Amino acid sequence: xxxxxxxxxxxxxxxxxxxxxxxxxxxxxxxxxxxxxxxxxxxxxxxxxxxxxxxxxxxxxxxxxxxxxxxxxxxxxxxxxxxxxxxxxxxxxxxxxxxxxxxxxxxxxxxxxxxxxxxxxxxxxxxxxxxxxxxxxxxxxxxxxxxxxxxxxxxxxxxxxxxxxxxxxxxxxxxxxxxxxxxxxxxxxxxxxxxxxxxxxxxxxxxxxxxxxxxxxxxxxxxxxxxxxxxxxxxxxxxxxxxxxxxxxxxxxxxxxxxxxxxxxxxxxxxxxxxxxxxxxxxxxxxxx
Amino acid sequence: xxxxxxxxxxxxxxxxxxxxxxxxxxxxxxxxxxxxxxxxxxxxxxxxxxxxxxxxxxxxxxxxxxxxxxxxxxxxxxxxxxxxxxxxxxxxxxxxxxxxxxxxxxxxxxxxxxxxxxxxxxxxxxxxxxxxxxxxxxxxxxxxxxxxxxxxxxxxxxxxxxxxxxxxxxxxxxxxxxxxxxxxxxxxxxxxxxxxxxxxxxxxxxxxxxxxxxxxxxxxxxxxxxxxxxxxxxxxxxxxxxxxxxxxxxxxxxxxxxxxxxxxxxxxxxxxxxxxxxxxxxxxxxxxxxxxxxxxxxxxxxxxxxxxxxxxxxxxxxxxxxxxxxxxxxxxxxxxxxxxxxxxxxxxxxxxxxxxxxxxxxxxxxxxxxxxxxxxxxxxxxxxxxxxxxxxxxxxxxxxxxxxxxxxxxxxxx
Numbered sequence: 208x209x210x211x212x213x214x215x216x217x218x219x220x221x222x223x224x225x226x227x228x229x230x231x232x233x234x235x236x237x238x239x240x241x242x243x244x245x246x247x248x249x250x251x252x253x254x255x256x257x258x259x260x261x262x263x264x265x266x267x268x269x270x271x272x273x274x275x276x277x278x279x280x281x282x283x284x285x286x287x288x289x290x291x292x293x294x295x296x297x298x299x300x301x302x303x304x305x306x307x308x309x310x311x312x313x314x315x316x317x318x319x320x321x322x323x324x325x326x327x328x329x330x331x332x333x334x335x336x337x338x339x340x341x342x343x344x345x346x347x348x349x350x351x352x353x354x355x356x357x358x359x360x361x362x363x364x365x366x367x368x369x370x371x372x373x374x375x376x377x378x379x380x381x382x383x384x385x386x387x388x389x390x391x392x393x394x395x396x397x398x399x400x401x402x403x404x405x406x407x408x409x410x411x412x413x414x415x416x417x418x419x420x421x422x423x424x425x426x427x428x429x430x431x432x433x434x435x436x437x438x439x440x441x442x443x444x445x446x447x448x449x450x451x452x453x454x455x456x457x458x459x460x461x462x463x464x465x466x467x468x469x470x471x472x473x474x475x476x477x478x479x480x481x482x483x484x485x486x487x488x489x490x491x492x493x494x495x496x
Numbered sequence: 497x498x499x500x501x502x503x504x505x506x507x508x509x510x511x512x513x514x515x516x517x518x519x520x521x522x523x524x525x526x527x528x529x530x531x532x533x534x535x536x537x538x539x540x541x542x543x544x545x546x547x548x549x550x551x552x553x554x555x556x557x558x559x560x561x562x563x564x565x566x567x568x569x570x571x572x573x574x575x576x577x578x579x580x581x582x583x584x585x586x587x588x589x590x591x592x593x594x595x596x597x598x599x600x601x602x603x604x605x606x607x608x609x610x611x612x613x614x615x616x617x618x619x620x621x622x623x624x625x626x627x628x629x630x631x632x633x634x635x636x637x638x639x640x641x642x643x644x645x646x647x648x649x650x651x652x653x654x655x656x657x658x659x660x661x662x663x664x665x666x667x668x669x670x671x672x673x674x675x676x677x678x679x680x681x682x683x684x685x686x687x688x689x690x691x692x693x694x695x696x697x698x699x700x701x702x703x704x705x706x707x708x709x710x711x712x713x714x715x716x717x718x719x720x721x722x723x724x725x726x727x728x729x730x731x732x733x734x735x736x737x738x739x740x741x742x743x744x745x746x747x748x749x750x751x752x753x754x755x756x757x758x759x760x761x762x763x764x765x766x767x768x769x770x771x772x773x774x775x776x777x778x779x780x781x782x783x784x785x786x787x788x789x790x791x792x793x794x795x796x797x798x799x800x801x802x803x804x805x806x807x808x809x810x811x812x813x814x815x816x817x818x819x820x821x822x823x824x825x826x827x828x829x830x831x832x833x834x835x836x837x838x839x840x841x842x843x844x845x846x847x848x849x850x851x852x853x854x855x856x857x858x859x860x861x862x863x864x865x866x867x868x869x870x871x872x873x874x875x876x877x878x879x880x881x882x883x884x885x886x887x888x889x890x891x892x893x894x895x896x897x898x899x900x901x902x903x904x905x906x907x908x909x910x
Binding site: 271272273274275276277299300301302303304305319320321322324325326327328330331332343345346350353354357370372373374375376377378379380381382383384385386387389391392393394395396397398402403405414416417482485487488 | 578579580581582583584605606607608611625626627629630631632633635636637639648650651655658659677678679681682683684685687688689691692693694695696698705706707708709710711712714716717719720721723725727800805806807809810812
């Protein structure tokens with residue numbers, strides 16, 4: 208099982224090379240839910256470093272595309288073809304159509320973040336020559352394992368970090384500040400003693416969970432069930448702490464689990480198991496309405 | 497005579513768009529058809545994104561199909577949840593049943609469902625859950641066999657034009673109702689804050705909650721009203737003729753959980769507007785915007801279509817909407833100048849009220865006399881579903897609606 212991370216800069220990439228097997232980058236103007244996005248020139252530089260270290264590189268074009276994005280997306284897709292990347296994360300299926308038309312040499316990663324929830328749809332995308340699925344963070348561990356048992360797709364499972372739970376084209380923070388003429392910048396929203404990070408940038412607004420998912424105890428089980436990648440997300444976590452987290456995940460085995468768990472618990476509070484053991488409610492009973 | 501096709505000033509042939517209404521249950525479906533919907537969309541008790549609506553059992557879908565087809569209208573069934581493994585066992589059988597019941601189309605968001613319908617004759621529409629906004633994505637879905645795309649709400653007028661140039665496919669656009677604050681399909685606030693699954697029909701509308709906005713040091717940034725994701729509703733009445741000229745196939749009204757009063761009112765306004773346009777007697781009437789806003793108790797504006805999704809579309813009201821008290825009653829019968837009415841909200845003798853019906857404009861009436869079922873005079877009608885008789889000088893029909901008179905200040909900016 209490989210560890211996938213998303214470095215925020217070249218310096219962090221260099222440090223993570225020791226522990227991370229694969230790296231994911233967003234591209235300026237075309238990616239959402241990343242702490243940093245990059246220009247193609249920077250990606251080329253990162254690619255060189257990553258390849259020299261025999262690691263893997265994935266790129267994410269996961270924003271919702273409009274017509275006027277298509278021309279530039281085509282250019283990016285063709286440029287990536289020359290970099291020999293391992294895979295491209297997509298949300299918008301227009302990317303799949305373009306990949307078929309442009310005859311590109313890299314694999315696609317089905318990354319419709321909250322919709323990647325069952326093995327049948329994984330198998331559909333596999334037939335469409337999409338080899339990887341970035342699995343939803345809102346399903347249980349049992350559901351993840353069942354997907355793996357029933358698909359040939361390579362699965363990428365988020366096991367650490369703040370989880371994106373809302374993506375909008377609207378500039379919701381700016382709209383609020385503008386309406387009430389407030390000369391400040393909003394970073395969090397707060398409700399009932401819970402604080403949620405909120406980001407409003409060129410692509411719109413993203414809101415994250417109030418907690419850090421930490422699936423350290425589930426790591427070994429996912430590994431023994433042949434999950435292909437785990438994704439550790441550094442959003443809103445300082446570089447030093449994150450490096451420690453990744454190194455701990457990397458050296459984890461059944462013998463040192465308790466020791467590493469204790470170490471991480473000291474390093475990071477505010478963790479949760481997310482939905483790994485929590486099923487969401489499908490239908491609300493009438494008397495709950 | 498009603499025209500279904502006209503030529504515009506560029507001599508392009510324009511087909512009358514389908515007016516597509518929501519129906520949370522059989523009663524709402526009948527009201528939608530009665531008030532002029534060309535088609536309705538419903539959810540089954542499984543696999544539908546509005547689990548809080550009553551929704552339809554297979555037997556009820558059968559009745560709904562029969563009723564709809566008997567009136568020469570179409571019916572689409574939403575099968576647009578994000579499926580989990582546990583739902584896979586029954587889905588194929590469910591699709592077979594829908595095929596057997598001869599629904600006119602299913603609305604899906606999961607492409608794997610298309611594979612499951614290969615041996616069936618179900619027409620496939622793509623749900624707005626996929627937030628489809630560009631012609632490459634539309635071409636992908638068309639190649640898979642999708643016949644109609646419900647476009648993402650973020651699409652603009654110019655983008656629709658561009659899409660039409662690139663792909664020949666039916667397009668469906670929302671014209672009225674609530675807006676998601678996020679891209680559809682990309683919000684799981686409900687999952688995280690209440691464990692109700694937004695993409696499986698359990699959305700608890702966290703976007704309408706109030707929050708505190710905090711700065712980098714987690715200190716409160718306090719405006720006059722609390723922070724919220726909430727946006728105003730969508731109303732495309734102002735751009736209706738432009739939408740018709742774009743060649744959009746279907747105009748969709750949101751709201752499977754809305755009341756019959758809401759459904760009747762909104763459909764009535766758009767039905768008249770579309771028909772008047774095709775009979776070449778349409779004139780935009782801002783008073784209709786007032787009616788539409790009033791029935792929902794919320795402001796409604798065009799939004800993304802004209803490129804506006806800035807601060808003016810946000811809704812900082814600092815309160816939950818209260819239920820609408822304007823709906824006074826339904827006409828059950830009209831005979832010899834007497835309307836029999838079933839009460840919905842309090843009214844009294846002497847009230848000046850309004851009456852409207854399918855494809856019939858609003859008219860003001862004064863309730864000079866009110867009688868109970870035994871012809872005893874009444875001063876007030878206060879009991880829910882109370883049956884009363886009211887002499888009316890104008891002719892009324894079964895299904896007409898009586899509502900509070902809504903005075904309109906015509907000088908007020910809409």
